[in-house]
Every structure is written in structure tokens, then in C-alpha cells.
Amino acid sequence: MTARLLQVLLVLSLLLNGFAIGGFVFRSWIAPPIAAGLLPPPPPPPPGTPGVPPRPSQLDIMTRELSLDTDQREALRSLIEQNAAQRRQRLAEIHKDRELVAVEMRQPQPDFAKVEALIDRVSTLRGELIKENLRNLEAFEPKLRPDQRERMYGTFADRFVGPTPAAAPRPGQPGQPAPRP
Secondary structure, three states: OHHHHHHHHHHHHHHHHHHHHHHHHHHHHHOOHHHHOOOOOOOOOOOOOOOOOOOOOHHHHHHHHHOOOHHHHHHHHHHHHHOHHHHHHHHHHHHHHHHHHHHHHOOOOOOHHHHHHHHHHHHHHHHHHHHHHHHHHHHHHHHOOHHHHHHHHHHHHHHHHOOOOOOOOOOOOOOOOOOOO
16 A cells, blocks of 8 residues: 555646646746736727826927027027928827728738839838928037037937947846746
8 A cells, every 4th residue: 555655646746746837837938928928918008098198399308408598498499490391290100000001901912013112101201390490400509509409310310229238127127037948
């Protein structure tokens, strides 16, 4: 009877170890991204959602970041308003082209030449927006003090480049999933 009990305990121990190893394998190699916490955060709620403060305007952001006085703020406001219609038109074109890409990609047989042309057009329009922003910064530059000018161009450079790998959290840091082998 003790031999039989020993065999049962051995089998139960093997089962427990097998399930523990299986859990580690599932978590490391098979788990869906949502279970591993790898999906990006959801987009912010739309403007006007109750309980969510309104998104600050471009003017408010620059005023705060550059510590603009009232004269500088008014000069920036007029510069932004001068180009607002053209900027809205470009953004509407980008949105329309992105929707066309989505519609085409949902087709059973998408026309990849058409999709590539639309993507090239979106890239061109985005490039024009960035160049227009740079021209606006250049026009606004004479109204700034040297320290404000330096911060303005530094901010533009940081936003243009995006987050650097050194600033991005590395895998294995707290809150980050461990790298997959």
C-alpha cells in the first residue's frame, strides 16, 4: 500500500510541476498581447466628454512652455489664425485619404497601387504641415527672447524626433514586461 501511495504522490507532483511549467510557457510565448500588457493605452476620450478637461489649444501650450507675455501671445495668436483655414483643409484631406486607405484595404482584393499612392499623398500632406509649422516658428522667432527661442526650437526638435530609445522604458524595468526569448 505504501508503494501505491508513493506512486500516486509522484504522479500528482509531476502533474503540478507540468502545469506550473505550462503556465510559464504560456505566459512567455503564447499569451495574447492584451494578457501580457503589450497593447497601447486607449485613445483619449473625445472633447466635450463630461469629467474630462478640454484639450489645451496650441496657443495655450506654447504660451505655457515659452512663458510668453501678452504681446507675444497676441502675435502668436494672429500667426496661428492666419494659417488656420489652410491647416484645417490639409488635415481634412489627410483624414479623407486615410479613410480611403481603410476602405480600400477592406476590399476582398485591395488595389495596392492605389493604397500606396494614397499613403504617399498623406505623407506629402503631413510634410507640408510640418514645413508650415517651421515657417510659422521662423516668422515668430523675432518676437522672442533668446532663451524663449532656444526652448521653442528645442521643443520643436523633441516633438519632431519623438521619444528617443534612451528615454523609452526598457524591458525588465518596473511596469514593463520581460523580453521574449
